[in-house]
Amino acid sequence: MAFKNLIDLHTHTDNSFDGHHSTMFLCETAYMKGLRGVAFTDHLEMDAFFRDSFDRTAIQSFFEVAKARSAFNGKLMVCVGAELGQAVYNKPVSEKLLDTMKYDFVIGAIHNLPEMQDFYYMDFSDESIDYMELLRQYFEWELKLAEWARFDTLAHLTYPLRYIVGKYGKSVDMSKFSEIIEEILVTLIKNEKSLEINTAGLRQPIGVTSPDESIVKRYKELGGRLITVGSDAHYAEHLGAGIEQGYELALKCGFDSVAVYQNRTPTMVPIE
Numbered sequence: 261m262a263f264k265n266l267i268d269l270h271t272h273t274d275n276s277f278d279g280h281h282s283t284m285f286l287c288e289t290a291y292m293k294g295l296r297g298v299a300f301t302d303h304l305e306m307d308a309f310f311r312d313s314f315d316r317t318a319i320q321s322f323f324e325v326a327k328a329r330s331a332f333n334g335k336l337m338v339c340v341g342a343e344l345g346q347a348v349y350n351k352p353v354s355e356k357l358l359d360t361m362k363y364d365f366v367i368g369a370i371h372n373l374p375e376m377q378d379f380y381y382m383d384f385s386d387e388s389i390d391y392m393e394l395l396r397q398y399f400e401w402e403l404k405l406a407e408w409a410r411f412d413t414l415a416h417l418t419y420p421l422r423y424i425v426g427k428y429g430k431s432v433d434m435s436k437f438s439e440i441i442e443e444i445l446v447t448l449i450k451n452e453k454s455l456e457i458n459t460a461g462l463r464q465p466i467g468v469t470s471p472d473e474s475i476v477k478r479y480k481e482l483g484g485r486l487i488t489v490g491s492d493a494h495y496a497e498h499l500g501a502g503i504e505q506g507y508e509l510a511l512k513c514g515f516d517s518v519a520v521y522q523n524r525t526p527t528m529v530p531i532e
């Protein structure tokens with residue numbers, strides 16, 4: 261099925277340490293690809309905010325995206341966003357940032373446990389790593405993030421599985437976490453926050469979205485209404501990647517619209 265309102269709400273410019281293309285080039289690419297809108301959500305890792313100069317990144321990214329938003333006015337909806345990593349490890353700085361910057365859209369993410377490296381860099385072939393324990397802690401922090409609730413959408417829930425399962429082929433009994441995942445979903449719903457369908461996993465060995473269908477479906481059953489879909493593109497060629505599959509998954513789970521944010525306020529856009 262071809263969709264007309266293709267909007268990618270999770271992308272990175274070269275203002276992210278792992279991004280590769282400029283904001284203007286990405287806008288031009290998104291427009292050429294026929295996307296209706298895009299949110300630029302550069303990384304701000306709040307547990308290393310000053311140490312790794314994310315304070316400068318925040319300002320650079322904000323103004324470049326705001327400039328692109330006006331340059332593409334009427335051609336492409338551009339949302340000025342940010343992906344706040346580990347905000348709950350550093351709430352005062354995170355809250356101050358959000359009070360200062362007038363974002364359209366904020367993604368809440370967890371990429372690493374406190375004082376540890378990003379799950380992306382971890383070597384799970386090392387048998388001494390108790391990955392089930394790390395996952396348990398990861399979900400505890402996701403719950404704390406959902407309770408904090410100063411973001412708009414919860415990014416890529418189950419992110420570590422991309423590496424533990426996808427890259428290293430470990431088996432994970434997810435039933436061990438169903439209770440806490442349920443709590444996370446209920447908390448998101450209570451706080452009127454979106455759940456993100458992150459499509460990056462579709463182009464990685466794991467081959468499924470984060471979170472996958474079972475969790476998106478459960479969110480809906482529990483009364484969830486707000487879904488965002490994002491490619492997590494770090495390259496121009498990945499802009500919009502998997503958004504159609506994300507929409508199909510949302511439809512399958514009972515959603516007929518996706519949330520799009522401007523000025524931190526959701527608008528429902530029909531999936532059609």
Ligand SMILES: [Zn+2]
Nearest residue numbers: 343369415416
């Ligand atoms: Zn992320």
Ligand SMILES: [Zn+2]
Nearest residue numbers: 270272343492
């Ligand atoms: Zn991202």
